[in-house]
Amino acid sequence: MTYLDHAATTSLRPEAAAAMMAALEHTGNPSSLHKAGRQSRRTVEMAREQIAVALKARPSEVLFTSGGTESDNQAIKGLHWERQAADPNRRLIISSEAEHHAVLDPIEWLVGSGQAEVYWLKLNRDGVVDLNDLATVLAERAREVSLISVMWANNETGVIQPISEIVKLAQPHKIPVHSDAVQAASCLEIDFAATGLAALSISGHKIGAPVGVGALLLQRAYKPVPVMHGGGQERNIRSGTIPAGLIAAFGAALQSTIADRDERNAENKKLRDVLVNQVQALIPGTVVTAANAERMPSVAHFTFEGCEGHTLLMLLDAAGVYCSSGSACTAGVHRPSHVLGAMGYSEAEALGALRVSFGRGSTTADVENLLAALPDAVEKARATAALSRVHRQA
Ligand code: PLP
Numbered sequence: 001m002t003y004l005d006h007a008a009t010t011s012l013r014p015e016a017a018a019a020m021m022a023a024l025e026h027t028g029n030p031s032s033l034h035k036a037g038r039q040s041r042r043t044v045e046m047a048r049e050q051i052a053v054a055l056k057a058r059p060s061e062v063l064f065t066s067g068g069t070e071s072d073n074q075a076i077k078g079l080h081w082e083r084q085a086a087d088p089n090r091r092l093i094i095s096s097e098a099e100h101h102a103v104l105d106p107i108e109w110l111v112g113s114g115q116a117e118v119y120w121l122k123l124n125r126d127g128v129v130d131l132n133d134l135a136t137v138l139a140e141r142a143r144e145v146s147l148i149s150v151m152w153a154n155n156e157t158g159v160i161q162p163i164s165e166i167v168k169l170a171q172p173h174k175i176p177v178h179s180d181a182v183q184a185a186s187c188l189e190i191d192f193a194a195t196g197l198a199a200l201s202i203s204g205h206k207i208g209a210p211v212g213v214g215a216l217l218l219q220r221a222y223k224p225v226p227v228m229h230g231g232g233q234e235r236n237i238r239s240g241t242i243p244a245g246l247i248a249a250f251g252a253a254l255q256s257t258i259a260d261r262d263e264r265n266a267e268n269k270k271l272r273d274v275l276v277n278q279v280q281a282l283i284p285g286t287v288v289t290a291a292n293a294e295r296m297p298s299v300a301h302f303t304f305e306g307c308e309g310h311t312l313l314m315l316l317d318a319a320g321v322y323c324s325s326g327s328a329c330t331a332g333v334h335r336p337s338h339v340l341g342a343m344g345y346s347e348a349e350a351l352g353a354l355r356v357s358f359g360r361g362s363t364t365a366d367v368e369n370l371l372a373a374l375p376d377a378v379e380k381a382r383a384t385a386a387l388s389r390v391h392r393q394a
Pocket of ligand 1: 007008066067068069070072100102151153154155180182183203204205214
């Protein structure tokens with residue numbers, strides 16, 4: 001099996017599995033006051049400390065959640081409601097159309113239910129947010145803005161956004177900035193304090209912890225309205241019994257992610273560069289996405305002219321090679337990527353997308369296996385697409 005879909009989810013780190021098993025062998029609710037509870041609490045607080053150290057935040061700024069989607073929802077809805085309560089004129093959320101659905105959909109839900117307006121920042125063809133556009137909208141409408149949310153690194157293309165510059169533009173207006181760093185956390189250095197971000201989302205299963213745990217880093221000055229109400233855990237923002245086992249795994253996974261990050265990045269970059277050069281040489285009509293932008297070393301993204309990505313994925317799957325088109329496939333319906341759409345790609349161009357994502361344990365053999373299968377798969381997928389065009393015209 002050739003697994004090249006680490007951006008979707010990556011394998012469990014042994015350190016995470018060991019930390020989780022040790023914590024799960026112990027019974028005790030971290031909120032209970034007795035000794036068993038206090039022991040679970042210690043496990044949770046140790047992991048909070050590990051995460052704070054890894055991301056240069058204070059432990060009290062780390063709130064545990066169930067994952068990236070929840071962290072994004074809590075940050076966006078919660079901060080918007082907090083700012084609205086203080087000043088009802090602050091209805092405007094600034095974001096970009098290349099965000100993950102975990103950011104887009106809460107914003108669209110707020111807009112659709114009449115609670116907010118949105119301004120989508122312009123992106124260039126490489127998918128990088130236009131800072132002049134942000135400066136202009138802030139000059140005209142800063143007093144109406146509740147928050148800005150821009151992802152650190154894109155899950156489809158790997159493109160890195162200028163987060164520090166975005167915060168610098170927002171700071172004179174005291175506008176909180178949230179960043180979805182779910183993808184970035186696996187390979188980029190994150191210094192929460194230095195960025196000046198108000199909030200940042202991360203997720204366990206993208207860094208070698210199990211699915212079902214994540215965190216929202218949140219500056220102490222903010223008191224977002226909770227999305228969930230209940231027992232008042234996690235600064236009264238995220239109610240629900242704290243899962244000590246998952247959190248222990250998360251802390252251990254992040255610590256070991258940081259420890260092998262530089263070496264892994266160097267290896268993944270080598271693999272990525274070989275792949276990109278070879279694919280361009282072997283397959284005419286290849287376009288390397290965001291070739292001029294700063295990108296994560298773990299992602300290679302292509303579009304192949306005249307090809308349909310989902311056919312390509314199925315052909316690769318049959319050859320034992322697992323990649324992604326990058327975009328969501330809901331109920332079997334393949335849609336062109338909204339990220340590529342936001343970058344100015346036509347629907348036809350966007351449909352021919354392929355994302356290859358590397359991670360811990362990726363090897364030269366993985367690249368060779370993909371290269372052995374890809375040219376033939378693209379040719380067949382192109383033939384299938386051409387045939388269905390003929391059928392549509394008939
Ligand atoms: N944000 C980004 C950029 C992602 O890539 C993902 C997962 O694909 C999410 C958010 C959602 O995270 P989770 O799967 O932990 O809910």
